[in-house]
Amino acid sequence: MTEKQTWSQRFETVLHPAIALFNASISFDIELIEYDITGSQAHAQMLSHTGIISPEEGEQLVTGLEQIRQEYREGKFQPGIDAEDVHFAVEKRLTEIIGDVGKKLHTARSRNDQVGTDTRLYLRDQIQQIRQYLREFQKVLLDIAENNVETLIPGYTHLQRAQPLSLAHHLLAYLQMAQRDWERLGDVYKRVNISPLGCGALAGTTFPIDRYYTAKLLHFDSIYANSLDGVSDRDFAIEFLCAASMIMVHLSRLSEEVILWASEEFRFVTLKDSCATGSSIMPQKKNPDVPELVRGKTGRVFGHLQAMLVIMKGLPLAYNKDLQEDKEGIFDTVNTVKACLEAMTILMREGLEFRPQRLAEAVTEDFSNATDVADYLAARGVPFREAYNLVGKVVKTSIAAGKLLKDLTLQEWQQIHPAFAEDIYEAISPRQVVAARNSHGGTGFEPVKQALIAARTQVLQQ
Numbered sequence: 001m002t003e004k005q006t007w008s009q010r011f012e013t014v015l016h017p018a019i020a021l022f023n024a025s026i027s028f029d030i031e032l033i034e035y036d037i038t039g040s041q042a043h044a045q046m047l048s049h050t051g052i053i054s055p056e057e058g059e060q061l062v063t064g065l066e067q068i069r070q071e072y073r074e075g076k077f078q079p080g081i082d083a084e085d086v087h088f089a090v091e092k093r094l095t096e097i098i099g100d101v102g103k104k105l106h107t108a109r110s111r112n113d114q115v116g117t118d119t120r121l122y123l124r125d126q127i128q129q130i131r132q133y134l135r136e137f138q139k140v141l142l143d144i145a146e147n148n149v150e151t152l153i154p155g156y157t158h159l160q161r162a163q164p165l166s167l168a169h170h171l172l173a174y175l176q177m178a179q180r181d182w183e184r185l186g187d188v189y190k191r192v193n194i195s196p197l198g199c200g201a202l203a204g205t206t207f208p209i210d211r212y213y214t215a216k217l218l219h220f221d222s223i224y225a226n227s228l229d230g231v232s233d234r235d236f237a238i239e240f241l242c243a244a245s246m247i248m249v250h251l252s253r254l255s256e257e258v259i260l261w262a263s264e265e266f267r268f269v270t271l272k273d274s275c276a277t278g279s280s281i282m283p284q285k286k287n288p289d290v291p292e293l294v295r296g297k298t299g300r301v302f303g304h305l306q307a308m309l310v311i312m313k314g315l316p317l318a319y320n321k322d323l324q325e326d327k328e329g330i331f332d333t334v335n336t337v338k339a340c341l342e343a344m345t346i347l348m349r350e351g352l353e354f355r356p357q358r359l360a361e362a363v364t365e366d367f368s369n370a371t372d373v374a375d376y377l378a379a380r381g382v383p384f385r386e387a388y389n390l391v392g393k394v395v396k397t398s399i400a401a402g403k404l405l406k407d408l409t410l411q412e413w414q415q416i417h418p419a420f421a422e423d424i425y426e427a428i429s430p431r432q433v434v435a436a437r438n439s440h441g442g443t444g445f446e447p448v449k450q451a452l453i454a455a456r457t458q459v460l461q462q
């Protein structure tokens with residue numbers, strides 16, 4: 001639409017300038033321009049393939065569209081607000097370049113199926129990119145894990161010391177979360193990769209189009225079976241935002257751990273200067289801004305998911321302008337998730353260092369081996385619940401005496417229960433406590449080594 005143009009002969013006056021601005025999406029949907037061009041090229045090819053336009057006309061449309069792509073890439077095409085949205089902007093420019101033939105592009109199409117096509121093409125690309133980012137993140141976790149099978153770290157439940165762990169095991173938990181994220185995105189991709197092109201405004205078209213032809217050109221797996229559904233479905237966007245939110249949940253949990261680990265109270269990691277910031281007033285401070293920002297940005301991604309759900313919940317079929325509100329949230333989510341994955345990958349790779357000395361101390365200074373004392377007795381025939389109660393009492397008296405379990409003499413152990421022998425000391429050493437947990441998926445060194453091998457294969461999968 002040019003500045004002074006009305007919509008059609010039906011309209012007598014132009015839009016109020018403030019309403020034109022309110023209505024326009026060009027300021028943000030310009031992000032879709034290359035996908036819009038690609039989609040239009042496929043549409044033009046289909047129009048000529050089906051004889052709706054001549055081959056020459058088809059050729060002109062495709063070439064003209066390609067020129068717009070080049071102009072855009074070179075910064076020579078910067079449509080303003082008068083274009084309303086990216087679709088009109090491209091069509092208008094096309095007509096300027098190739099003349100009246102450009103006006104044939106929109107035959108048998110509506111902006112409704114067009115914008116749906118563009119959004120899907122965009123998300124398809126972005127999903128693949130985010131999956132790559134996830135792989136990089138996983139590889140870093142795996143590298144650290146491989147070097148730290150025998151590094152021990154306190155494991156927590158309720159943020160209370162529970163049982164010591166192999167640090168590798170701890171990091172592999174995040175690798176598994178990222179693996180599900182990777183798989184989840186692959187699953188969302190299937191629902192993104194369906195073509196709405198040719199659904200028209202809502203009811204299909206009177207022209208003898210070939211929807212399979214455009215779907216094939218655009219590498220869609222299939223086409224929407226119902227035109228109303230095709231133009232108004234945003235399930236794929238909700239699913240994407242949900243998968244993105246899940247990634248953020250995982251990144252935010254890791255962020256929270258890093259923030260705790262870097263505190264004076266834990267001192268499990270040192271933040272490197274390349275990934276930490278100082279305070280403008282307190283010279284001693286080194287702040288974990290990266291994980292804090294990731295944790296903080298989680299909120300806006302959840303917000304976009306919530307917004308999309310609310311946008312959809314009351315929409316009657318088919319297209320409603322409300323749907324224009326899908327884009328900013330999707331774009332921001334894509335950019336935020338990529339930025340957070342990249343930042344966390346860098347942080348884990350070179351922004352922090354685990355402190356083995358401090359970790360080794362940490363696993364010896366508590367009662368996180370108490371379960372192993374109970375297991376020791378249970379393995380020697382004492383019913384577990386009885387052993388559990390007995391050890392509870394020992395913990396209580398030890399705390400009162402200012403002792404740890406390792407400080408009890410053999411005599412003291414045997415007073416508690418005659419089944420205790422010299423090997424209790426070995427059984428409750430942090431290393432042994434970890435090494436003994438050889439159940440499948442457990443933190444024992446053997447299952448962890450197996451898990452590392454499996455994870456290596458997993459992350460190589462593309």
Ligand code: ARG
Pocket residue numbers: 025029085087111112115319321323324325
């Ligand atoms: N800019 C619009 C959007 O993003 C394009 C589709 C407009 N369709 C319409 N019937 N007004 O949704």
